[in-house]
Amino acid sequence: MLYVGANDGMLHALDASSGANGGNERFAYVPSAVFPNLSKLTNRSYSHQYFVDGSPTAVDAFVSGAWKTILVGGLRAGGRGVYALDVTQPVTSSTAESSVADRVLWEFNHTDTDGADLGFTFGEINIVRMKNGSWAAVFGNGYNSTNGRAVLYIVDLADGSVIRKINTLAGNTTQPNWLAAPAPVDINGDSIVDYIYAGDLLGNMWxxxxxxxNALSWGVAYAGVPLFQARNATNQLQPITERPQIGMHPMGLPTQEGVMVYFGTGKYIETTDNSPTGQNTQTFYGIWDKNQSTLTPFTRAHLLKQQIIDESTVHGYNVRVTTDNKIAWHGTSGNPADSPPTTHLGWYMDLLNTEGGNANNGGERQVSNPILRNGRIIFPTLVPTAIVNACDFGGSGWLMELDAVSGARMAFSPFDLNNDGKFDNNDYADVNGDGVGDTQVSGKQSDVGIIPTPGIVAGVDPVEYQYTPGSTGEIESTRANAGNKDLGRQTWRQLR
Known part of the structure; x- marks a missing residue:
């Protein structure tokens, strides 16, 4: 089955088989939070409205004494609510409507008890097993809540009751905040969540x-202080609106050396976000959480600086070159004392082409989930354009690939720019200006407008294909280099 939320007010369940029934709709579901607005769809003066705007999550979980496939979804800009369905048994043309209706497990809306902190439910919902033995839906409270704070919700998957609501106390009605999509992490490999990371609108990574x-003991780590607060070079707060990516630290196992937390900054929600001018510079970060009992607060001054240093055209593609500064990990307690630091607690790269002393960031920001894959951190950026006609799609973006350890450009060509089936110096950029490609690129500009996180399909080693649907309505395919390491099993979940 294929489950798709839509702005017609429904979650659609489509037959994803390749047979005669492929593509047929099996059922549709209207969450109660959007029901009052359905009549607007038939209004002659209708202007665009959001309804079931979020992507659902479906996972096998042990619920009510049995293994079931549970689907949980949010509404993004469509409403302040979350819903859960039991989709264990496929729906066929002979399934009774009453039987389908019974598959609605629960809804959790902002009008419910403990719902006052629930805003518009941007971000994917996580379905995970918790330490207290329960399976839970874990999500950030979302944008524009009544109380304006960043709150993490942990909701029982069986009945929608709130197991734990963790309030960071960051934000208020004067300076509204919200918690973006969280990233649950299993540190010790027992398939049970140990820690959860999430960013907020005020630049905090929690x-x-x-x-x-004991669920009553769950709370904000490090005595309620954020792991990191994102601020740019002029000390402006940098909002975090997407899920971070978590990976092993290169020095050792997560239980010994902690983890790396990767995330970008920026937002694309309000009408003022659509302007390419007057925007604060945004950044992509890779920071080290040492997973120690106490935290010594650190800033970008304690991170290795990488930069975008060149933009040019190679084989018809607009490309970027970044620095390849070397990282030296600060393995002792406390923070690096020198400036710039000779040892580091991570790295960062401002989304700004510094070539020729340029200071215009073009409004670029990072607002899609990054991917950690085979030693690379892969992420798209978004660059808005001034819109004259509201029906124009506008915008562009860059597909970036960096070394996950240091944020440097890769040691090999990440893209087959001349489409010859090889990844070599014929795909390099000419930075020296002598007409010969001499440097690996780190980014490739989209040809299809604004792009989301790519879908990646493995090809014949070392080729992989990265697919990015764009705001132009087209899909771009990029032949990428998977690298020299064996992919192998990346993660696992014990189901029975």
Whole structure:
């Protein structure tokens, strides 16, 4: 089955088989939070409205004494609510409507008890097993809540009751905040969540400790202080609106050396976000959480600086070159004392082409989930354009690939720019200006407008294909280099 939320007010369940029934709709579901607005669809003066705007998550979980496939979804800009369906048994043309209706497990809306902190539910919902033995839906409270704070919700998957609501106390009605999509992490490999990371609109990257069997003990790690606060070079707060990516630290196992937390900054929600001018510079970060009992607060001054240093055209593609500064990890306690630091607690790269002393960031920001894959951190950026006609799609973006350890450009060509089936110096950029390609590129500009996180399909080693649907309505395919390491198993989940 294929489950798709749509702005017609429904979640659609489509037959994804290749047979005669492929593509047929099996059922549709209207969450109660959007029901009052359905009549607007038939209004002669209708202007665009959001309804079931979020992407659902479906996972096998042990619920109510049995293994079931549970689907949980949010509404993004469509409403302040979350819904859950039991989709264990496929729906066929002979399934009774009453049977389908019984598959609605629960809804959790902002008008419910404990719902006052629930805003518009941007971000994917996580379905995970918690330390107290329950399976739960884990999500950030979303944009524009009544109280204006960043709150993490952990909701029982069986009945929608709130197991734990963790309030960061960051934000208020004067300076509204919200918690973006969280990233649950299993540190010790037992398939149970130990920590949860999530960013907020005020630039805070939070770590939540849920490692206790007692849910009442779950809370913000490090005595309520954020792991990191993102600020640019002029000390402006940088909003975090997407899920971070978590990976092993290169020095050792997560239980010994902690983890790396990768995330970008920026937002694309309000009408003022659509302007390419007057925007604060945004950044992509890779920071080190040492997973120690106490935290010594650190800033970008303690991170390795990488930069975008060149933009040019190679084989018809607009490309970027970035620095390849070397990282030296600060393995002792406390923070690096020198400036710039000779040892580091991570790295960062401002989304700004510094070539020729340029200071115009073009409004570029990072507002899609990054991918950690085979030693690379892969992420798209968004660059808005001034819109004259409201029906124009506008915008562009860059597909970036960096070394996950240091944020440097890769040691090999990440893209087959001349489409010859090889990744070599014929795909390099000419930085020296002598007409010969001499440097690996780190980014490739979209030819299809604004792009989301790419879908990646493995090809014949070392080729992989990265597919990015764009705002022009087209899909761009990029032949990319998967690297020299064996992919192998990236993660696992014990189901039975």
């Amino acid at each position: 770590k939540f400790d849920v490692s206790s069997p």
